[in-house]
Amino acid sequence: MGGDNAPDMVLDGLELAAERHPKARFLLFGDQSVLTGALAKRRRAKAVCSIRHAAETITNEMKPTVALRSRQSSMRLAIDAVANKEAAGLVSAGNTGALLTLAKIVLKSLPGIDRPAMAGIAPSARGDVVMLDLGANVRCDVRNLVEFAIMGDAFARTVLGLTAPSIGLLNVGAEEMKGDDTVRQAAEILRASHIGPRFHGFVEGHDITAGTTDVVVTDGFTGNVALKTGEGALKLIGELLRQVFTRGIASKIAYLLARPGLDRLREWLDPRRYNGAVMVGLNGVVVKSHGGTDAKGFAHAVDVAMDMVVHRFNDHIREDLARIGLDKRSGGDKNEGDRRLATA
């Protein structure tokens, strides 16, 4: 029920997802009559979806503390389904803060992970870049940053399919003495860890779009601002280019001539291609779709969740945490084995 055009946008997205992932089955959480009606019109989605009625809905304006009180919301029931292994993962386009809070309380962190984070993918000159934290943790300590690096590494291997991703720690300069004690100590631990050979060291803001490393690690405040600043800059240029190509006959002809290239560029930068922020570090797979996305974007968020389930994202993190020795405990959750996803 989450997202600006839910549930139609979600179901159209599942039409696409059903085609791409023929073995996947989906549990739909929300108002039964609304979902039944909407599903009747979508042949492919209907064949792979089961509806689970939820009497309540978490709105976008609801504070996480209020959302927590509702035990029958579609979001809560979908998270419960992940917790009791009925679903292998969850995709939601709903209230981000509520989803993160509910997921942390119901699913809990992976053993050894202090704080789950939000990870996402951004375009760069050298291919896709994984960035985290995107805003789950406003302030972070050394341990958080090291855990983010481990989770970002696992993400790049399972979702981007890289065999040996390079990791960078975001800072105000590339030299070792730059930044504060938090980033310097995190860099020291990472350099000495099993990630060490692939740890590039500090990277700067411009390294994100340059693609200097496959993974960029930072605290949630800086990551959120950097992501939105980059998106804002791309949007500004897009608007200015539109002005250039609509002013005068010559420019309009120019647009027609350059259109194939410009269309490829637009497609490559299409935010829907990067939709799906992942809440990493939880005992289960939770992917947050942008609320304003469309079917194509939602289907991409489902792709991300499928990659994480199929390639056993959390197992990678568990193994790596044991290797880095921040915490010796090891988890026992195996709920990513099957391919049923919940959508709320």
Added chain:
Amino acid sequence: MGGDNAPDMVLDGLELAAERHPKARFLLFGDQSVLTGALAKRRRAKAVCSIRHAAETITNEMKPTVALRSRQSSMRLAIDAVANKEAAGLVSAGNTGALLTLAKIVLKSLPGIDRPAMAGIAPSARGDVVMLDLGANVRCDVRNLVEFAIMGDAFARTVLGLTAPSIGLLNVGAEEMKGDDTVRQAAEILRASHIGPRFHGFVEGHDITAGTTDVVVTDGFTGNVALKTGEGALKLIGELLRQVFTRGIASKIAYLLARPGLDRLREWLDPRRYNGAVMVGLNGVVVKSHGGTDAKGFAHAVDVAMDMVVHRFNDHIREDLARIGLDKRSGGDKNEGDRRLATA
């Protein structure tokens, strides 16, 4: 002597500056024989420059602590000239860390300012935006952010010439409860201050390029990353567009047709137009030019310094600090009265 192509780049910049600011006089600090030879070839600059010999030079690789030991470096002597009122301000394309450290120690902070910051100008959909801190202070407290807002406001009035700039505090969301105690308390103080009616509240990363407010206030870590991420995104698009317009005959013809508009766009986004980060909060005007800029960029940094001197930037800050009552003391420095600038 600072900058990739110094002193030629600096002197070519002064040729331009001398034309734009006919009443300005410049003190050049550096190797006398080198500067004399270089100045002989530049008629306009020669007429307005006096050379002050400096036996030593601060290199880009030098740590601030090492730079501090040199009492005869061109950078140190230029800062001394500002301190003893021989110069009204300083423009340097040299080592940023050394310049900031030397300026803080020799010039000292304005009375009532806890920590000087670096401020700069960025392009937005609605005109130029002032942003600070760009990296002078990696971590900041409530007081620092409030002071940055006051200094950013004075900057927007004196350099951008705005009569009533709007001020935004960078955060991970626009709602009042977002972020941590530091930004929330800073927002509360600003809301209650004389800036209050012009305080927009929290802004997000995309608001920088959208131009939601004229001034964007943040800590040095986030500001540095946001600035470089935005620059990186613009650079990435520039490179991709170059590829679009050089691939195939049709695209090349398209480029020729759209060229006037594309050239205007390139000119508007030209980093040289935004060159000149200002070290605000010091007892004197200090402008840092990018080391890799050219004459046009350096001349712009001189423009910024001239605006700050002529429109008495520091007097504005002093008045506003007294009004906001963070500190009751008031400074007595009056060294911005004349129009002689030092360049190192």
